[in-house]
Amino acid sequence: MTNTISVHGLRKRYGDVQAVDGVSFEVAEGEFFGILGPNGAGKTTTLEIVEGLREADEGEVELLGLKPWPRNSRLLPRIGVQLQATSFFERLTAREQLRTFGSLYGVSARKADEMLETVGLTEKADERVEKLSGGQAQRLSIACALVHDPELVFLDEPTAALDPQARRNLWDVLRAINTEGRTIVLTTHYMDEAEVLCDRVAIMDRGQILRLGPPAALVRGLDAPTRVSVASGVLAAEDARRLPGVDEVTDDGVSLIVETRDPSSVVAALSAKDALDGVQIRGATLEDVFLELTGREYRA
Amino acid sequence: MSNFASFKSLSRALFLGFRRDRGALFFTILFPLLFLVIFGGVFGKQSTGKVEVVEIGAVPVLDQAVAHDASGDLRKTVKLSRNDDRAAALKKVGKGDADAAVEQSGGKIVVHYSGADQVKSGVVQAVVQQVANSANLAATGRPPTYTVDGQRVEDKSIKGINFFTPSLLGWALASAGMFGASQTLVLWRTKGLLRRLRLAPVPIPTVFGARVVVSLGIALFQLAVFLLVAQLPFFGLKLQNAWWMSIPLVICGVLTFLSLGMLVGAWAKTQETAQTVTQLIVLPMAFLGGSFFPLDYAPKWMQVLSYVFPLRYLNEGMLNVMARGLGPTSALPQMAILLGIAVVAGGIAARLFRWDAT
Structure with missing residues (x-):
């Protein structure tokens, strides 16, 4: 062809x-x-x-x-x-x-x-x-x-x-x-x-x-962490850090954000602790691939 | 597909675009007509108004002459009024409200005139002189030995409406052609329409051909409107035998001004630049090319300079066939020069031509 x-x-x-x-x-x-x-x-x-x-x-x-x-x-x-x-x-x-x-x-x-x-x-x-x-x-x-x-x-x-x-x-x-x-x-x-x-x-x-x-292949190829967030206060940050597969944890007072490359284990663990209030799961997007490749600095 | 169908449809689109452009309609059709009305109306009839004469006290010689003015010639030239106050009458003359004051005491007639308008003061003196002479002759009781019979000769000098119709039309055509072409080219380039047309399978000459044909159509419409308006009794244009030569002349002129407009449009990057440069060419060209006043009366240097401007040739050709009453072939040299300029300007425009704004 x-x-x-x-x-x-x-x-x-x-x-x-x-x-x-x-x-x-x-x-x-x-x-x-x-x-x-x-x-x-x-x-x-x-x-x-x-x-x-x-x-x-x-x-x-x-x-x-x-x-x-x-x-x-x-x-x-x-x-x-x-x-x-x-x-x-x-x-x-x-x-x-x-x-x-x-x-x-x-x-x-x-x-x-x-x-x-x-x-x-x-x-x-x-x-x-x-x-x-x-x-x-x-x-x-x-x-x-x-x-x-x-x-x-x-x-x-x-x-x-x-x-x-x-x-x-x-x-x-x-x-x-x-x-x-x-x-x-x-x-x-x-x-x-x-x-x-x-x-x-x-x-x-x-x-x-x-x-x-x-696009999906490019996103997967990026190997970027998935961000799982729940409402702040449902789980202490120290407890979150001990969950399986967690890379990093931040709490900005509104949401507790867990970065992971194994989102299914994290979500299962959160569920077991009954800590899924306001849960949001956000994977990497093409935008992340783009910024990773072209850099984040502003170019006029 | 048929190129002719594309050509027709493009021409239609361009014509609609013009017809719906109020600004362009005003500047191509109405604005020049306005000039024709003003110039033709004000300067068209070169007849001088009546001479205003104030009688100080009774001036029997004048009164009798007017009373016995069988032909009415005297009443056509002179407007009489009376003011018994000598100082007031003289003041009127001094201020220019009257052209002369006349007083008579016995056999002596005194004419008070102002030097401000030499033509009118001359007329007054001649009239009074003539009236006095006739009265003297009548007093002798003998028939006149010599009589004068005035016969008017056709005036071959071009003035008034015969001049303004072709020359203002020339200016209108130059303006419409140059602005139309330069603006269209810059606008189409900056808006990306040129690139879009380049990606369509229509031959590029078809696109430009349509633009030229629409411009020619508009120009011939301008010609028709000008000729019709100028022939109204108010203006009184009389068409000469070879007037129809103005049609090919107009076509040659439009081609020239379109080429010049394309040249400006190909060179200029923005619409503002194109507009300014076009105006800087058109306005001096209209003045020095003889659109607003006859070059015959212009100083020598101006006459020489006028040969630089293409408009001069269009105006000259149009005057030859429309006003001077010369034969149809009298416009051929001008047409050849116009076409020559069109070819040269068009060639340079093609060299400068860019599809893209960047």
């Missing part, structure tokens, strides 16, 4: 900055693939080279068996790219916008209107794009990327600057698109988003891929 995307040894330099430094990955047909990384990690440049917006200094890219650079008009109808939510024609309504983009791909007005329904914007069809909320504009820009029914879809931080409701609503839309059999590549810096949506993620920093794999 051929991969939908195959990238080998990609490099791109801007002046003194090595923006992309030897990136290789493959994406299979129907996969939901995420590229994570802090700002300036090189994920946008990588995506732009893959989409065919920039030429790589070095390396090979193939999409659906075709090279995206130079501009390849046989490839373009088969891929859909969502850019920022502002990439619209001025002063057109949502419907006109989508029909115009559709016409660039030879898509009928009727099909364009159907896409409006897919992203749940039928009620806003006659609203000008400038009047749409952030979430609505984002959904419209995704609709513009999907209007020609592409096999491969690129989404660049689709949920940036959206409120929690709008994000979850958009996730549903994205999942539905993926279920239809389309391959999706997404960049984000929301770890929860990548964890929920992506089959596999690549964590990038300083132009390189640091880890690549399914």
